[in-house]
Amino acid sequence: MSRRNIVAGIDIGTNKIVALIGEIIDEELSVIGVGKVKVNAINSDGAITNIDDLKNKIQIAIEEAEKMADVQVDSLFVNLFGNNIRCFSAKGTVSISSRDKGIISEDLSRVLEDVKNNIIIPEGYEIVHILARNFSVDEMTGIKDPIGMKGSSLEADVYVVTSSIAIITNIENSIQSAGFDISDFVYEPLASAESVLTEDEKKLGAAVVDIGGGYTTISVYKNGSIVSSAFISMGSASITSDLAIILRTSFEEAEKIKIRHGNLYNLENDNEKVELFNTSRESVKIVTKKYINEILFARFEEVFKFVYEHLEKEGLVEDIKAGIVLTGGGSQVEGLPVYVEHLFEMPVRNGRPLSLKGLFDKINSPVYTVATGILRYARKSNINAVKINNRFLSNMIYKIKEFFDTYF
Numbered sequence: 001m002s003r004r005n006i007v008a009g010i011d012i013g014t015n016k017i018v019a020l021i022g023e024i025i026d027e028e029l030s031v032i033g034v035g036k037v038k039v040n041a042i043n044s045d046g047a048i049t050n051i052d053d054l055k056n057k058i059q060i061a062i063e064e065a066e067k068m069a070d071v072q073v074d075s076l077f078v079n080l081f082g083n084n085i086r087c088f089s090a091k092g093t094v095s096i097s098s099r100d101k102g103i104i105s106e107d108l109s110r111v112l113e114d115v116k117n118n119i120i121i122p123e124g125y126e127i128v129h130i131l132a133r134n135f136s137v138d139e140m141t142g143i144k145d146p147i148g149m150k151g152s153s154l155e156a157d158v159y160v161v162t163s164s165i166a167i168i169t170n171i172e173n174s175i176q177s178a179g180f181d182i183s184d185f186v187y188e189p190l191a192s193a194e195s196v197l198t199e200d201e202k203k204l205g206a207a208v209v210d211i212g213g214g215y216t217t218i219s220v221y222k223n224g225s226i227v228s229s230a231f232i233s234m235g236s237a238s239i240t241s242d243l244a245i246i247l248r249t250s251f252e253e254a255e256k257i258k259i260r261h262g263n264l265y266n267l268e269n270d271n272e273k274v275e276l277f278n279t280s281r282e283s284v285k286i287v288t289k290k291y292i293n294e295i296l297f298a299r300f301e302e303v304f305k306f307v308y309e310h311l312e313k314e315g316l317v318e319d320i321k322a323g324i325v326l327t328g329g330g331s332q333v334e335g336l337p338v339y340v341e342h343l344f345e346m347p348v349r350n351g352r353p354l355s356l357k358g359l360f361d362k363i364n365s366p367v368y369t370v371a372t373g374i375l376r377y378a379r380k381s382n383i384n385a386v387k388i389n390n391r392f393l394s395n396m397i398y399k400i401k402e403f404f405d406t407y408f
Contacts, residue, residue, distance in 0.1 A: 008033075008065070008073040009186070009374035010058065012081065012171070014042040014214030015237060016329075017054075018371040019061035019076075020363070021069040022356075022379065029379040030358035031372075033069025035061035044214040044233045046082030048170045051177065058178040068359075077378040078175060079370055080128055080185040083215075084164035087187075087229050090119045093155045096137075102150040103137070111135075111156045121162055128168070128185050129161040133225035142223065159226050161187045184381060189219035189229040191373030196327050196351030197221060204322040208351065209307055209340075210369060211330030213237045216303055218310055222319050230310045232303060236330025239299040246295055247287065249276045258333060261289050262296050265335030296333065304343055323347030327366040 005024040010017065021033030039057040041050040048054060066072055092114030096107055112130060121127060135143045137151040146154060168185070175182050192210040193202070202221040210217045216232040244254035253276065261274050270290035311317045323346045326337055331350060341348040352364055353372035363372055 004071070006069075006071055006073060007077065007183075007375065007378035008062070008075070009077040009371060009378055010061065010175075011079050011191075011368075011371035011374060012042065012054070012058070012174075013039070013212055013370070014044065014046075014235065015039065016213070016367070017057050017061045018368060019058075019065040020368075020371045020375045021065045021071060021073060022358070022375045023069075024379055027379075029356055029375065031356050031360060031363060031375070032358050033065035033067075033071070034359055034362050035064030035066075035068070037061045037064070042081075042214060044235065044238060046084075046167070046215060046231070048174060051170065051174050054174045055178045058174065058180075062178070062180070073180070075181040075183045076175060077183045077186055077374050077381075078171060079188045079191055079374055080161075080163055080167070080171070081188045081215075082164070082167045083231050083233060084125075084167055085187070085231065086122055086125060086162045088119075088160055089227075090115050090158050090160050091155060092116075092118060092158070093153060096151055096154050099150060099152065102148045103146045103154055105147065107154050108146070108156075111154050112158070115156055115158055115160075119160060124165055125162040126165055126168065127160060128163050129159075129187055129190070131159040131161070131190075131226060133157050133159055133227070134223070144224070161190075183378065186374045186377045187229070188370055189217040189231075190226060191370045191377060192217060192327060193219040193221060193226065193373070194376045195353045195369045195373030196325050198354070199224070201322040201325070205316075205319040206322040207307075207311065207316075207320050207324045209304075209324060209326050209331075210328040211236055211303070211326070212328045212370075213330070216307075216328070216330070218307055220311070220314070220316050220320070222316070227319075228310070228314045228316060230306075232306050234303055234306075236328070239296065239303075239330065242299055243292070243295050247276055247292075248285070253277055257292060258296065261292055263289070263293060263334040264296060264300065264339035297339075300333075300336070300339065301343075304340060308344065320346060323349065325349055325351035327351035327369045329367045331366050 008021045010019045017037050017039050019035035022029050023032050037057050037060045041054040092111045094110045094114050134157050135146040136155040137149050193208045203224045205222045207220045212235045214237050215235045218230040220228040240255045244251045272289045273286050276285040337348045
């Protein structure tokens with residue numbers, strides 16, 4: 001009996017942990033286990049504030065997923081999150097070893113080694129991903145797979161993700177104290193895009209804005225590859241908190257108000273009255289929907305002002321031909337896509353996880369975007385590991401500290 005090909009991923013968020021277990025059959029991914037639990041151990045900067053609580057909640061989420069899948073897992077793909085992550089573009093160039101045979105895998109190894117040798121890593125940081133975006137062979141540019149091509153020089157254009165060693169260590173401690181190993185880290189904006197963007201959107205140019213509980217992430221794709229990303233220390237919970245403070249009500253009541261009465265576009269009933277309650281369910285105030293939405297307008301404007309400034313600074317506003325995809329739990333406020341479409345004057349849509357086999361109905365929500373992206377990344381890594389061992393290099397998403405030791 002052949003061994004089952006099982007992969008497991010976990011999304012550690014500011015207010016929830018999501019665990020997913022998948023099975024790969026004939027290179028197709030099927031979700032077979034889902035676990036979800038509330039947590040309060042991450043702040044808006046993505047820093048872990050309570051490792052013991054996080055450890056316990058990780059165990060609960062994984063056990064729930066294992067019970068559903070009827071399997072046990074010992075290693076997890078984990079989201080890499082936090083404000084102390086630095087990303088940048090880099091290049092490497094080498095001479096092709098044999099002009100007669102053309103480019104072989106060893107040439108790719110050497111050009112990525114050249115990238116590694118030429119980049120300056122900030123003190124206290126380490127490389128997590130080197131994402132090869134494209135290659136150039138002599139005068140030919142924009143090549144995705146150069147194996148077999150002939151020429152004299154090979155250049156690699158890559159996107160480098162580095163993280164504070166402290167962040168990595170804290171996440172590792174949480175996962176390992178829960179009794180699991182880490183298969184790989186997955187940079188969170190990369191996971192979000194992997195979950196909701198189509199290949200056409202990646203090629204045309206698209207931005208993913210993932211509004212989580214405590215923070216928001218941005219990932220931008222162009223010509224099929226990631227070109228930029230960013231982190232904003234403001235998310236759905238901070239918007240709800242501001243609403244609660246201004247309305248002088250509880251956080252829980254403000255969250256209900258935001259979901260039930262928030263509408264950032266259709267204001268036909270903006271003078272309709274809304275009754276507010278305190279924690280004892282006593283009526284304390286009556287306000288209009290217009291007042292509620294004025295508060296939401298102002299807070300969402302702060303988030304998307306940062307998004308626009310980031311795109312403008314990176315010179316990417318005109319490159320986003322396919323538009324913006326909104327996802328994450330905070331993206332579910334009514335009218336948000338139309339509101340953002342008017343702000344940016346480009347197409348905007350809500351993003352849910354792209355269809356998967358198995359228990360897809362259970363995860364067909366923007367709340368599961370990062371978790372499903374992690375599982376998709378795990379599938380690619382699993383399949384590519386086999387292909388790489390056979391010297392087939394069609395998709396270059398590698399963790400650099402394992403790349404040169406394992407794949408060549």
